[in-house]
Amino acid sequence: MAAEKAKRRASGRGRKAQWFLLRGLAREAGHWGGFLDEMRAALPGHDIQALDLPGTGEFAAARAPLSIPDNAAFVREVFHQRRDRSVPGYVFAVSLGAMVVVDWLRQDPSDIDGVVLVNTSFRGCSPFYRRLWFEAYPHLARAFKEPDPFRRERHVIAMVSNRPELYDEVARQWAEVHHRRPIGRDTFARQLLAAARYSPPLEPPRVPVLLLNSLSDRMVHPSCSKAIAELWRCELRRHPTAGHDLMLDAAPWVLAALQAWLEEREPA
Numbered sequence: 001m002a003a004e005k006a007k008r009r010a011s012g013r014g015r016k017a018q019w020f021l022l023r024g025l026a027r028e029a030g031h032w033g034g035f036l037d038e039m040r041a042a043l044p045g046h047d048i049q050a051l052d053l054p055g056t057g058e059f060a061a062a063r064a065p066l067s068i069p070d071n072a073a074f075v076r077e078v079f080h081q082r083r084d085r086s087v088p089g090y091v092f093a094v095s096l097g098a099m100v101v102v103d104w105l106r107q108d109p110s111d112i113d114g115v116v117l118v119n120t121s122f123r124g125c126s127p128f129y130r131r132l133w134f135e136a137y138p139h140l141a142r143a144f145k146e147p148d149p150f151r152r153e154r155h156v157i158a159m160v161s162n163r164p165e166l167y168d169e170v171a172r173q174w175a176e177v178h179h180r181r182p183i184g185r186d187t188f189a190r191q192l193l194a195a196a197r198y199s200p201p202l203e204p205p206r207v208p209v210l211l212l213n214s215l216s217d218r219m220v221h222p223s224c225s226k227a228i229a230e231l232w233r234c235e236l237r238r239h240p241t242a243g244h245d246l247m248l249d250a251a252p253w254v255l256a257a258l259q260a261w262l263e264e265r266e267p268a
Helices: 002-011 035-042 068-082 096-107 136-145 149-160 164-180 185-197 223-232 251-265
Strands: 018-022 047-051 089-094 114-118 209-214 235-239
Touching (some): 035 047, 035 251, 068 096, 149 164, 209 223, 209 251, 223 235
Parallel strands (some): 018 047, 018 089, 089 114
16 A cells, blocks of 8 residues: 555656645745755645745735734735645645644634644743744844845854755855845844734644654744644654754655655545
8 A cells, every 4th residue: 555655656646736835934935945846846746836925025015914813814815816626735834934824724724624834833832932942042133133135144044954064055045035025124023023922722723734843943942843732632743953944954854754644644
């Protein structure tokens, strides 16, 4: 049975789905880098596309809302314009984006067939000093004040990645993203405030949930994902060495986790 599923996946004849990817604080679709193409290669035939939060990416002209529910309502509207109801629909969301998805499910759980949440945290589930880990504060402060895009992104990647050999090249790529579609300090501050104030519903969502977590995350303490998994009694998979940007530090591991999770969703 396992061999047959692997053959279906490799040949592209397995059950297809739509995936919508949503990033976190002051990030947009361009910050996925090569991960979108890697995901398309790992899940052939699936429709994989990125969504942007208001104030970022294609919606850079919109003002970032001061609440997670308002962010979720905005993203849902875009989602409905792009949703293909003939196939299952999944959302893969990181950090702040995962908070938006949790409130989205509160607003309408029928929208989505399953969610993958990466390195997130909830007020009421973890204390504030773990939701934004002390190691992140100096990097955030420097990034917020730094006018030069490359140096700013260098501070950001030093906070979210544990692979120093990638820092300069990825910082250059992210600086290019900023030049094309700048994310203002106002958006950064408003998103940070929305995340700090948000108290999610603590009852489990009525859809399958996979939590992915980096045990070496230096932005959000790893215990935050564990607390959510224990509260919701959902599946938690943890990488031992990756940083907060799990997709940058350990993309093959993330994609293997998605493939395994999808196999569990497939009918026999």
